[in-house]
Amino acid sequence: MAERILDRTNDEWLAALQGAGEAQAPALDDLKERLQRGIFYYLSRERSDLSSLSSHELEQMSEDMAQDATLRVLNNLDSFRGDSMFTTWATRIAVRVAISDLRRARYKDFSLDNIMADGDFLPASANPLMGERPLSPERVTERNEVLGKIRAALSEVLTDRQFRALYAYAVQGVSLDVIAEELDTNRNALYKLIHDARQKLRIYFENQGLSMDYLINLFGES
Amino acid sequence: MDEKLRKIIEVIFTTHEEGEMDCPTCHENLHRLWSLVENGAEISEIVPALAAHLACCPECKEEYDAFTCIMRAEQQGLTSPPEA
Incomplete structure (x- = not known):
């Protein structure tokens, strides 16, 4: 089993995520887990409109959002310019994914x-x-x-x-x-x-x- | 005061001038600014155009608040996994 590396440099993140399956898979897992923890924190602490949801439901929601965000990050690696920490850039993308999902759910019947x-x-x-x-x-x-x-x-x-x-x-x-x-x-x-x-x-x-x-x-x- | 009327009046008179920042530019700058913001810089002082955009775009403000919330939580170790 590949060793988990929680802190990577920008170059290490890029090399791992752009690499072949054996190197890429643990980096993807680490990135998704990191984004999921951030999203869960936001959903559970800052979103009073979600206070009726159980912790398990929020976990599930943040896992789905983190999955989408990880794929979005992977598909946009070429646009990362190295002008911040890689994980800061990825968090910005995850925030957009999470909030867009919440907005669509809130206004699903809107016309x-x-x-x-x-x-x-x-x-x-x-x-x-x-x-x-x-x-x-x-x-x-x-x-x-x-x-x-x-x-x-x-x-x-x-x-x-x-x-x-x-x-x-x-x-x-x-x-x-x-x-x-x-x-x-x-x-x-x-x-x-x-x-x-x-x-x-x-x-x-x-x-x-x-x-x-x-x-x-x-x-x-x- | 009628709530709908109040909202229309407010949205009309709180718009900013032409040439200010748009939504994508605002969004694309968030990660670049974080290292300054986390050290106490005021957005209104370092990028006034972004601050002006946030003041009249509740959507970008919501994303900015969410982004800074998560980044601060990470900084303080509040999102760290439990130690094995």
């Missing part, structure tokens, strides 16, 4: 088709009876005018694709990875799409004289 038309999610009108004390008629009118401007901005400034992506991301909190799959694009292109939408809306609002402080104050007061 962009279920997002309503532009602006429909906004309150129909300012409710004068909401809050601790009734709003003045002038304030209700002001709120309704601004709601109309926001509704107009969402429908006129954004494309349908931008609106749905922005709504899913900002209001529903859906992961970029998941939305990107739905839109048949990649995460970076989607980030750019949403970034452009945010900037267009910000410019539109600023041109209308609507600042964040003003809006928060207008709709936040009771």
Whole structure:
């Protein structure tokens, strides 16, 4: 049985992982075990959304993620530039694999088709009876005018694709990875799409004289 | 305040300017920066563009937090296997 080597230099990791079966197998095992321990620590200590899972279930989950991450590392060895410890680089890849898996599981039933038309999610009108004390008629009118401007901005400034992506991301909190799959694009292109939408809306609002402080104050007061 | 309205307002006004870092660049820099971060360097001082990206991209922030969590745990021996 090959000897286990837990600490390797970068060159030793690369040589072993790029080597033939006898040298590669123990390095793969060591890498997977190391990544699995890190992922398990993260899942069990930092993810309150997984607190209902048993330790055994978290172990299984981290083992599956570490397996995928190890393969991802193996397939991307050529892109390692030696600008960090090899295991630090591998951990970065494992984190992406683990978090992407968690996001896909969380939003497995998500569909962009279920997002309503532009602006429909906004309150129909300012409710004068909401809050601790009734709003003045002038304030209700002001709120309704601004709601109309926001509704107009969402429908006129954004494309349908931008609106749905922005709504899913900002209001529903859906992961970029998941939305990107739905839109048949990649995460970076989607980030750019949403970034452009945010900037267009910000410019539109600023041109209308609507600042964040003003809006928060207008709709936040009771 | 209506929760959906608040989220839309916040996401619009917290976006950063054109030319800042994108998601892949942010992700690809994490391992390179670790040796500085583990010695106490502030991301906002050594790579302001990355800090700006993290401030307005919750996905990259989640990955950054997970990465630093695991690396710190390894550093402190919290992920080490039990001694035989």
